[in-house]
Amino acid sequence: MSRVDNQRRLFLELIEELRPHWHHDPAQPQRLADWLARHRAGSRDRRLYRELCYTAWRILPWIEDTSAELLVRRVASFASPSKATAPFIEAFADPTVTSAPPGPPESLLPTWLGDECPAVLQDPTQRDALLSRAPLWIRLQTAQPPRVAAEFDSLGIAHSPSALLPDAWQVAADAPVLNTEAFRRGDFEIQDLGSQALLASLPGALSGHWLDACAGAGGKTLQLARRLGHAGRVTAHDIRGPALRELEQRAQRAGLDNVTIERAPSGPFDGVLVDAPCSGSGTWRRAPHLKWTTSHATIAAAAERQQFVLGKFAAMVRAGGTLVYATCSLCHRENEAVVDAFLEHHREYRPLPLRPPGHSSPQADGRWTFLPAELDSDAYFVAAFQRS
Numbered sequence: 001m002s003r004v005d006n007q008r009r010l011f012l013e014l015i016e017e018l019r020p021h022w023h024h025d026p027a028q029p030q031r032l033a034d035w036l037a038r039h040r041a042g043s044r045d046r047r048l049y050r051e052l053c054y055t056a057w058r059i060l061p062w063i064e065d066t067s068a069e070l071l072v073r074r075v076a077s078f079a080s081p082s083k084a085t086a087p088f089i090e091a092f093a094d095p096t097v098t099s100a101p102p103g104p105p106e107s108l109l110p111t112w113l114g115d116e117c118p119a120v121l122q123d124p125t126q127r128d129a130l131l132s133r134a135p136l137w138i139r140l141q142t143a144q145p146p147r148v149a150a151e152f153d154s155l156g157i158a159h160s161p162s163a164l165l166p167d168a169w170q171v172a173a174d175a176p177v178l179n180t181e182a183f184r185r186g187d188f189e190i191q192d193l194g195s196q197a198l199l200a201s202l203p204g205a206l207s208g209h210w211l212d213a214c215a216g217a218g219g220k221t222l223q224l225a226r227r228l229g230h231a232g233r234v235t236a237h238d239i240r241g242p243a244l245r246e247l248e249q250r251a252q253r254a255g256l257d258n259v260t261i262e263r264a265p266s267g268p269f270d271g272v273l274v275d276a277p278c279s280g281s282g283t284w285r286r287a288p289h290l291k292w293t294t295s296h297a298t299i300a301a302a303a304e305r306q307q308f309v310l311g312k313f314a315a316m317v318r319a320g321g322t323l324v325y326a327t328c329s330l331c332h333r334e335n336e337a338v339v340d341a342f343l344e345h346h347r348e349y350r351p352l353p354l355r356p357p358g359h360s361s362p363q364a365d366g367r368w369t370f371l372p373a374e375l376d377s378d379a380y381f382v383a384a385f386q387r388s
């Protein structure tokens with residue numbers, strides 16, 4: 001059996017392993033990782049099967065009820081070309097599949113999206129951005145960007161700064177940025193541009209003692225700590241201990257001494273960031289399998305949790321302090337509806353105008369959705385409030 005025929009056989013084996021989970025399991029990337037580990041795949045094979053698998057998730061309605069032959073042809077036709085995928089694409093792709101796709105672009109998005117986020121479906125630019133792969137963004141956290149640029153140049157890693165946020169650089173999707181001295185020194189972190197834009201939307205200088213209530217592994221904690229500077233500090237909290245341990249390491253690498261971890265924060269704080277757990281519908285460009293595991297029921301459950309988390313941590317904001325609510329969801333029920341219900345039950349809060357990067361006038365209603373094409377990023381929602 002030739003090498004590509006063997007790759008085809010193994011890919012179909014992987015597909016059959018994932019098939020029962022396509023519409024149920026949001027943790028399918030872990031199943032893929034387990035499969036790769038079990039098959040002791042080398043780095044090039046990992047890149048190949050990952051790309052084939054993510055392509056299969058992207059175009060699932062076009063492959064799930066087809067023959068194995070058509071499935072392989074369609075996946076090979078839509079897979080991204082690279083050194084790892086080139087022989088597979090050459091052997092099995094068919095240009096007529098991409099010139100006359102099996103369905104309209106909307107068929108690659110769940111039908112319920114029209115109710116939750118009509119803006120994406122009505123605008124072909126937004127829809128196509130959501131269907132495409134997101135670029136890789138890093139956030140610089142050094143006073144010496146030229147030192148990072150020099151190392152990237154020496155390694156042939158293409159990089160370009162965002163026109164809106166100079167600390168954000170776009171780098172090639174498969175660039176080995178984590179394998180650089182600059183990363184080991186803490187000069188940058190990987191962080192999507194939309195995620196960076198959330199905190200950048202808060203107008204004026206931030207100061208004082210902030211709580212990052214749903215800090216996870218600390219993507220936004222580190223950005224917030226840097227923005228607050230030496231005079232300010234961040235308390236990071238999450239219900240996931242392992243994520244907080246990772247946060248601790250990242251803060252150390254970044255040389256930040258104004259971040260502490262707290263298992264049971266109580267406040268009052270000058271500011272509280274609630275980067276709430278959500279359906280992740282804004283991340284489909286990187287996590288396309290979530291398109292098919294998210295339903296009305298999962299969105300309703302997420303919204304209920306968000307109401308609870310926002311109410312709980314809003315109580316920790318001091319009088320006159322700031323509250324920020326954010327999600328990486330496109331869903332109305334997780335975003336605007338949560339904010340509306342919160343404001344109805346918390347008369348002590350009023351919207352705080354935001355100034356999203358690239359907007360000359362403030363958003364007076366204190367809320368903004370970064371749709372995927374606006375910054376060529378994942379999609380995010382942010383709302384800010386001030387306590388009376």
Ligand SMILES: C[S@@+](CC[C@H](N)C(=O)[O-])C[C@H]1O[C@@H](n2cnc3c(N)ncnc32)[C@H](O)[C@@H]1O
Binds near residue numbers: 219220237238239
């Ligand atoms: C969107 S993620 C946070 C991402 C993180 N802020 C970042 O920038 O990388 C949401 C986080 O909320 C945490 N979470 C869920 N329920 C929580 C609760 N009741 N209290 C605190 N954190 C919670 C989850 O463990 C998860 O890490």
